[in-house]
Amino acid sequence: MIQKIGAAIVKDHQLLVVSKKKFPDHYILPGGKPKEGETDLEALARELKEELQLELVSSTLLGNFETTSMFGKESMFLTVYVVKVRGEPVPNNEIGAYKWIPIETQEAENLGTGITKCTLPALREVIRVCTQ
Template structure:
């Protein structure tokens, strides 16, 4: 089984989770991405969030939240994505970069609009009463 290893930033405000939609895609994704060679989780996550949303994560607030794995969206059956999630404060104003088509705040009712691994994360956040 092939596993795509990714990182994600969980930003929750008012019972809603921050999500993005890349240009040309239909599903929403929790922001984040893949490591580049030699990067730690925190270095990669900070870089990806800066590239996607034009904000800086506050390093001393970054904390591990959980790991989730499911079928990778838009990939052949059997290819999984493993999402390692972190929570963190940030500096700046969230605004989409050139690759991001839309930034939204989603509730549990929007679960069908996100990728399979994000659906697991939504379930976990709902169980913890962090999203409505």
């Protein structure tokens, strides 16, 4: 099973997603795999700095999710944090592109399962509960 840590970076009711250069048509959450001995947040801070030149300021656990990889080949355990960052995204040589998608989007094409089946539904539920 793949273990990944993802960052839900939200601005103006939109979620930041990235595509890797080797899979330019597939968008995922910023983040990655923790290195041996790293905590989730250490891994997330490192990945955000490496991938997008963003500094992790604060975080709140959104949830732990079990799903399949976006290509449906492997099981994935995804831990997602809603994070506040400092800076504007500047993709490194591994990231092909980034974009902001509306949290309310129902469009699933080209979005990873960690986004469509886990992160977006959880964010929508938090917003629903907080605005009742």
